[in-house]
Amino acid sequence: MGDKQSFSEQRIRKITSLYYSRPEIQAAIFNFSEGRETIPRYFEGFGKRPDALQYPSDVFGLVKKGATSFHCSEEIWKDPLKISTALSEEQFNKLRAGWDLLMDIDSKYIDYSKIMTELIIKILNFHGVKNIGVKYSGSKGFHILVPWKAFPKEINNIKTSDMFPEWPRIMVKYLLANIEKDLITKISNLTRPNKYIKDFKASKEVLPDLVLVAPRHLFRAPYSLHEKTSLASVVVTPEQIDTFEPKDADPSKVKVRDFMPDAKPGEASELLTQALDWNKHNLPEEKEKITGKYATFKPVKLENLSDNNFPPSIKKILGGVEDGKKRALFVLLGLFRSIGMDKEELEKRIEEWNKKNTPPLSQGYIKAQLIWAYRNKPVPPPNFDKDYYEAMGVKPTEEELRLKNPVSYVIRKHNSGKKKK
Secondary structure (H helix, E strand, C coil), X not given: CCCCCCHHHHHHHCCHHHHHCCHHHHHHHHHHXXXXXXXXXXXXXXXXXXXXXXXXHHHHHHHHCCCCEEEEECEEECCHHHCCCCCCHHHHHHHEEEECEEEEECCCCHHHHHHHXXXXXXXXXXXXXXCCEEEECCCCCEEEEECHHHCCCXXXXXXXXXXXXXXXXXXXXHHHHHHHHHHHHHHHCCCCCCCCCCCCCHHHHCCCCHHHCCCCCEEECCCCECCCCCCECCECCHHHCCCCCHHHHCHHHCCCCCCCCCCCCCCCHHHHHHHHHHHHHHCCCCCCCCCHHXXXXXXXXXXXXXXXXXXXXXXXXXXXXXXXXHHHHHHHHHHHHHCCCXXXXXXXXXXXXHHCCCCCCCHHHHHHHHHHHHHCCCCCCCCXXXXXXXXXXXXXXHHXXXXXXXXXHHHHHHHHHHHHC
């Protein structure tokens, strides 16, 4: 840590020792983390990966070393410590014991998130999923969990555990398609003056971030603190969502309950089979429908673009990645396509970048991601304030955070360079 601490860091560090010293908090985090890759965050950056908790007391031990929060994988592993970026897809599948369906709902306003959370729970109930985990994210959203136990272990001789992240992504898209009309109506009916914009595009503020459904992606563990708010990621019941307020997540008032529901084996079978059938009939014949805040995004064509206009974080990624290569590829494809890069140049840059990785991604994986990208509408990469970058060991600069997204950064630098000429 440097000599100077931000207000947020000072605030959270005043309570970490007292909060995480509570045995029930340690037990809640440890019990949920069983079989998961679990990484501490030291306010600004994540700890080394892979990692896992061995004992409940490890939580407080890491806090004494400076940890401020804990983050878990959606994937459940036979041995999280055996995870390596050098593993092939087949080796990952053998090591993966299963996965939870985890939906991250975040928006500009917590009331938007409440509406969407309740709508998703309603449609899950309609499909026979009654045992659902819900927790506050610690900021302006919620996490919804359907446990691995609820899914069939095999469909048409395909092991469900091998189909991560493809099948969770399909289920999220299916749920979005089913609730979007009601979501737009309910959000557009919110009328608090000067706080909400009443229009029929408001749903784009809350659509879940599909990036979360990604290999080795981490989400905040239940009862972990949030660095920006110093609030706890508390578990809530579906009935409590409507009346929940952030003050209910005050660390000094937290009462622990299980985030992992006691699901019945196979209770989410109908959800999965219906989603797969919907996907089969909706996606192959047409380009994938883009929803959310990027539904109306149109790529720009930047002529004579200089690499000097790329953000520092992108330059670091382009120098090669050891951990998080798949996430890095997602970022680069989103950026390159959003700034109108020609297909030939894009593929050349991706090939050159991949050679710098340790070890490189397989050519088969690269090709598959390119095919998927070209089949769909260009979508900008995640904003710089997302944990997505830090999980790759990339810390965005203050300027990047101010300009918000790699695309807006490149456009701003490119345009300012033209004016100087």
